[in-house]
Amino acid sequence: MDNILAELQDIFRDILDQPDLVLTRASNAANVEDWDSLAHINLVTSIEKHYKIKFALGELQELKDVGDMIDLIQAKLAAK
Amino acid sequence: MTIDRLSLDDLLLKRKKLRRELASEDGLHPVRIAVLGGSTTNEVVDLLEIFLLAAGFQPTFHPSEYGRFYEEAVLEPGDLIAFAPDIVYLHTSFLNVQSPPPVHCSEAEFQGYVEAELGRYRRIWESIERNVSAQIVQNNFELPPYALLGNLDSVSSGGMSRFLLAMNMEFARAAAADSRLLLHDVHSLAARLGLDRWFDWDRYFGYKILHTPEANCALARSLTAVVRALYGRSRKVLVLDLDNTLWGGVIGDDGVDKIQIGRETPVAEAYTAFQEYCLSLQHRGILLAVCSKNNEEVARQGFEHPDSVLKLEHFAAFKANWEPKHENILAIAKELNLGVDSFVFVDDNPAERAIVQAQIPGIAVPEVGAEVSQYAAILDRGRYFEPVSMSAEDLSRAELYQHNAARASAAATFADYGEYLDSLEMVAEIDRFKPVYVDRIAQLTNKTNQFNLTTRRYTLAEMEAIAQDSTYIGLYGKLSDRFGDNGLITIVLGRREGDILHLDLWLMSCRVLKRDMELAMLDALVENARAAGAKSLQGRYIPTKKNGMVADHYEKLGFDPVSTDPETQTSIWSLDISSYIPRNRHIKILEPVHG
Helix, strand or coil: CHHHHHHHHHHHCCCCCCCCCCCCCCCCCCCCCCCHCCCCCCCHHHHHHCCCCCCCCCCHHHHHHHHHHHHHHHHHHHHH | CHHHHHHHHHHHHHHHHHHHHCEEEEEEEEEEEEECCCCCCCHHEEEHHHHEEEEEEEEEEEECCCCCCHHHHHHHHHHHHHCCCCCCEEEECHHHCCCCCCCCCCCHHHHHHHHHHHHHHHHHHHHHHCCCEEEEEECCCCCCCCCHHHHHHHHHCCCHHHHHHHHHHHHHHHHHCCCCCCECCCHHHHHHHHHHHCCHHHHHHHCCCCCCHHHHHHHHHHHHHHHHHHCCCCCEEEEEEEEEECEECCHHHHHHHHHHHCCCCCCHHHHHHHHHHHHHHCCCCCCEEEEECHHHHHHHHHHHHCCCCCCCHHEEEEEEEEECCHHHHHHHHHHHCCCHHEEECCCCCCCHHHHHHHHCCCCCCCCCCCCCHHHHHHHHHHHHCCCHHHHHHHCCCCHHHHHHHHHHHHHCCCCHHHHHHHCEEEEEEEEECCHHHHHHHHHHHCCCCCEECCCCCCHHHHHHHHHHCCEEEEEEEEEEECCCCEEEEEEEEEEEEEEEEEEEEEEEEEHHCCCCCCHHHHHHHHHHHHCCCCEEEEEEECCCCHHHHHHHHHHHCCCCCEEEECCCCCCCEEECCCCCCCCCCCCCCCCCCCC
């Protein structure tokens, strides 16, 4: 779990070009600078590539914050 | 910065940082590109921006509102006019076809559907040409993702495949007749990648991005080639290595009769095919040049081989010598009076590629690997020689050339040759002959002709006996660098008589020339000679037709001349080792493992 958070933090730092960004489970589009809808697409594409998983249609609309994202990634990795 | 070596995943992840870093370079040439899209274009634009920055352009984009390519070009061109684009890119796809023929469409009705659809695009092109002075780049159509009629889909007048192919033919005709309209051959790009890797339905349903990241990368690279071509920045010269690039084998060692070219073996076939590809480039106006570490006379013989497709007359410049390749390439550029940024360099040796890439800013050095069967495909994919209509002369080329010159001089290079050698991260293993290597030692001894001081041959049995004989000091050297392991590439064999060690053999593979490996060997030789009680080394150079490159070997290593036989020109050299100080600075030596 901590691992996924750390890896997501790396991906967010790269995509948003914010090398000092600190991500927590409570991080969301409202409290992370520049996490707009375009950045969101780029984040999802890179997360899918990193974990070699695919989010199903509709799954992403359910996510409120990074915590939800971690849980979903973990569930997908466990099901692999 | 060479972004060509980044993976697609890294390009996507680090795009913001890359853009920031690349955009801070000086002397970038501004180009204004309006992107009129039929689907979401952000990703392809992000990648295009990075590739253009890396190619020396400073692009400014004006993306249309989602899907409004027709409206913004024809109905409300105000924004486009205000933006004043240099290039208008129409990023359309089969999804944007408004009225495809119905499945029951008759043959008589078919052309009407084509005309109707084509009419929309004609109105777009006419409006752009009337309103702005830009070059238009128009996507043609990839094949549809589904062939509803199976094989009949490209036969029947109601088939989508047939319709799109007919549209592509009309687009091609229009582009051929209008110098301001350039076709972007998406059909071919999609075919190369494969439609299953081209369309990204999840992202389409989610965000209206039609293409996979891979496809967007291919589109962006292709568009970059088009922009380069429009600004007269396509490459013009193909510089080629010889041994294991244009033919198989080492002509200096193997002789012209033994190089692999022709139809006799699969390897020879592959080199012949690559020569044919180079020749077809020459026929369409690309200049060919040779840059090879070879004896010039020997190198030229390769093209007199009866099966060589390429002949000497096909080359605009020919450099075969032992100087560093980047110096030869700069000399070729001077000779041809062309900038090195119009050069592409092909060499099977990754170390040569690295130094040329590092020392000559702007030159293209594709990672061709060492498999000749792949060279042409890799070159082709790079789109280095993209041609374009002559209308591009409107665009200011001279200014761009100036910018590039300034940029080239500012770019970093290695401070000196030593720094380059250090960058190779070389590690050597040097040790006394071991049974496990005797086969390889005998083989190398018998096939090395160029870097070989005495050209003495030994049978395997003789070599085995020498390995056991304590009057001999036989050393082998293996060298690896950051590109991989070169294997066992050098041998020195000394024979002790009193306190003199006579060097019966000193040879090295030309693959590791000018790496200071001979210094590392000399260090080890002196150490071993001292331990055996020798006080001096005595070397011998026996000239042959092929070993002229080592005529000054002992002189360069600081040996004193003793005598020269006036008849054979064989020279004897001597080195007092009492005060010898180790000389190797750039190769890390592994401690030998015994037992």
